[in-house]
Amino acid sequence: MKAVLTNFAAKPAIRSQIRASNHLRVLRASYTSFAHSVPPLNDRTLLKSQTYVNGKWIDARSGMTFEVTDPASGKVIGTMPEMDKTDVDAAIKAAADALPAFRKTTGRERAKMLRKWYQLMVDNADDLAKLITWENGKPLADAKGEVSYAANFFEWFSEEAPRVYGDTIPASVPGNRVFTIKEPVGVCGLITPWNFPAAMITRKIGPALAAGCTVVAKSPGETPFTAAALAELAHRAGIPPGVVNIVTSLNNTAEVGEAITSSPIVKKVSFTGSTRVGKLLMKQSSDTLKKLSFELGGNAPFIVFDDADLDTAVAGAIASKFRSSGQTCVCANRIYVQQGIYDQFAKAFTEKVNNFKVGSGYAEGITHGPLIHDRAVSKVQSHVDDAVKHGGKVLIGGHKLPDFGPNFFEPTIIRDMTNDMAIAHEETFGPVAGLFSFKDEAEIVKLANDTEVGLAGYFFSKDIQRCYRIAEALEVGMVGVNTGLISDPAAPFGGVKESGFGREGSKYGIDEYMTTKMVTLGGMGQELQDSS
Numbered sequence: 272m273k274a275v276l277t278n279f280a281a282k283p284a285i286r287s288q289i290r291a292s293n294h295l296r297v298l299r300a301s302y303t304s305f306a307h308s309v310p311p312l313n314d315r316t317l318l319k320s321q322t323y324v325n326g327k328w329i330d331a332r333s334g335m336t337f338e339v340t341d342p343a344s345g346k347v348i349g350t351m352p353e354m355d356k357t358d359v360d361a362a363i364k365a366a367a368d369a370l371p372a373f374r375k376t377t378g379r380e381r382a383k384m385l386r387k388w389y390q391l392m393v394d395n396a397d398d399l400a401k402l403i404t405w406e407n408g409k410p411l412a413d414a415k416g417e418v419s420y421a422a423n424f425f426e427w428f429s430e431e432a433p434r435v436y437g438d439t440i441p442a443s444v445p446g447n448r449v450f451t452i453k454e455p456v457g458v459c460g461l462i463t464p465w466n467f468p469a470a471m472i473t474r475k476i477g478p479a480l481a482a483g484c485t486v487v488a489k490s491p492g493e494t495p496f497t498a499a500a501l502a503e504l505a506h507r508a509g510i511p512p513g514v515v516n517i518v519t520s521l522n523n524t525a526e527v528g529e530a531i532t533s534s535p536i537v538k539k540v541s542f543t544g545s546t547r548v549g550k551l552l553m554k555q556s557s558d559t560l561k562k563l564s565f566e567l568g569g570n571a572p573f574i575v576f577d578d579a580d581l582d583t584a585v586a587g588a589i590a591s592k593f594r595s596s597g598q599t600c601v602c603a604n605r606i607y608v609q610q611g612i613y614d615q616f617a618k619a620f621t622e623k624v625n626n627f628k629v630g631s632g633y634a635e636g637i638t639h640g641p642l643i644h645d646r647a648v649s650k651v652q653s654h655v656d657d658a659v660k661h662g663g664k665v666l667i668g669g670h671k672l673p674d675f676g677p678n679f680f681e682p683t684i685i686r687d688m689t690n691d692m693a694i695a696h697e698e699t700f701g702p703v704a705g706l707f708s709f710k711d712e713a714e715i716v717k718l719a720n721d722t723e724v725g726l727a728g729y730f731f732s733k734d735i736q737r738c739y740r741i742a743e744a745l746e747v748g749m750v751g752v753n754t755g756l757i758s759d760p761a762a763p764f765g766g767v768k769e770s771g772f773g774r775e776g777s778k779y780g781i782d783e784y785m786t787t788k789m790v791t792l793g794g795m796g797q798e799l800q801d802s803s
């Protein structure tokens with residue numbers, strides 16, 4: 272099947288739309304979009320309408336396809352194979368067939384492959400970024416940042432691959448000698464979301480390949496083109512057939528997920544997405560007792576103490592809350608500001624948001640693009656409506672932007688938030704910042720931890736003792752102190768509580784794809800042979 276692609280043609284520019292209302296709600300958009308047409312790639316062969324299994328570009332056996340839409344215009348931009356269980360089983364078989372040879376390669380050989388793949392990503396960064404903006408909607412500058420972040424996982428794990436060590440262990444039994452070997456876990460099933468179409472995939476494939484595993488990666492139905500372009504680069508990097516297989520689906524996603532999680536051949540599943548789906552995949556994996564890593568939903572508290580540097584805290588809130596229009600799992604979800612600095616913070620934060628430029632991710636100077644789809648917009652609107660109904664005051668934003676496209680929403684700040692509002696308990700996953708106030712440390716730690724999830728948490732203070740106290744008290748897997756950006760391939764990424772388990776990136780990431788084998792040598796420790 273060929274992609275359904277409309278011709279490239281610039282949409283009329285929408286310039287300087289100024290919206291003002293009851294509060295300080297002023298947004299400017301200035302964009303010229305080629306939203307629903309093919310982005311002008313330097314290398315058009317990176318754009319695929321088939322997927323990559325066993326070293327070949329294929330369709331679904333049924334011939335079915337699904338449509339991919341541009342979130343900015345809502346228009347169809349292409350199609351991809353709608354795979355089902357038979358397609359997934361074939362991909363799993365390809366990965367299983369490739370495993371014996373691949374697991375025997377040395378760490379150094381695998382490092383060279385990953386390094387080459389990394390370099391190809393760097394060389395094709397502009398095209399990869401255009402594809403990300405096209406299918407995800409994020410501004411091109413952010414998409415370029417994502418490509419660099421994503422490629423760095425290959426670079427990082429190319430450096431880890433040759434450095435996997437076991438231990439020599441002092442045995443308790445005389446005459447025994449004990450050591451351990453780290454081995455690849457086997458075929459891995461990787462399931463990733465649309466919010467980082469490149470980075471969520473490389474963060475899983477990088478350590479899997481470094482460990483000597485082969486993979487079947489289910490690309491997100493909303494954003495399959497970036498994953499396909501990465502597969503093309505894997506091919507060019509000389510990754511052997513069957514080592515990296517990509518399965519695609521949108522409407523058949525539940526069937527595809529079940530095929531991966533119930534397969535006895537797949538030994539490990541790594542998933543990034545919602546807690547709801549994580550729980551389902553864990554249940555489905557239980558019959559075959561797979562090794563699991565889950566990076567699930569968050570509800571990050573973002574705490575500003577009276578003694579914080581105001582500018583640093585505001586910059587941190589902008590970065591943490593509005594990155595990818597609020598669609599990252601580590602985005603601030605509840606912003607708690609201590610009473611003494613609350614009004615100042617609200618004013619300075621609103622002034623910064625007032626400078627945002629919303630529009631098509633391709634347009635010059637745009638800081639914030641559309642949300643991924645109409646369900647995301649509805650959730651954001653419902654959180655705003657709920658807050659207003661319960662007494663929240665909108666400082667800026669609060670509305671959809673239908674003139675811009677179907678999925679645009681104004682970056683929004685609401686003050687006077689209270690604990691009975693939906694935002695206090697549910698992840699918004701969109702551009703709405705709710706400002707709560709608090710009195711003291713004891714109150715804020717209780718509020719911050721009053722959630723069943725625990726991914727990221729942030730706080731701002733100049734008091735070093737307080738920094739230790741609060742970092743230790745927060746029930747999360749990652750803490751940002753005086754910063755709103757914590758993502759780094761060198762740092763362990765992951766959560767506690769219902770945000771999941773396992774760590775990605777860092778020196779720990781590769782362990783998720785390995786098992787530790789213990790070897791005991793008996794009958795050792797005899798006297799030296801003496802022939803005299």
Ligand SMILES: NC(=O)c1ccc[n+]([C@@H]2O[C@H](COP(=O)([O-])OP(=O)(O)OC[C@H]3O[C@@H](n4cnc5c(N)ncnc54)[C@H](O)[C@@H]3O)[C@@H](O)[C@H]2O)c1
Binds near residue numbers: 465528543551
């Ligand atoms: N912790 C993280 O690193 C991280 C990263 C991104 C998103 N998320 C979370 O994901 C949520 C937002 O994304 P979403 O609503 O698209 O999440 P989602 O769980 O619905 O979907 C995420 C991915 O899982 C796939 N999926 C959905 N149902 C499936 C099933 N039954 N079997 C197999 N795969 C399935 C989807 O196709 C998608 O690719 C938020 O809760 C967010 O916090 C977490």
Ligand SMILES: O=CCCC(=O)O
Binds near residue numbers: 466470598599758
């Ligand atoms: O949304 C999840 C991942 C975000 C990140 O890696 O910074």
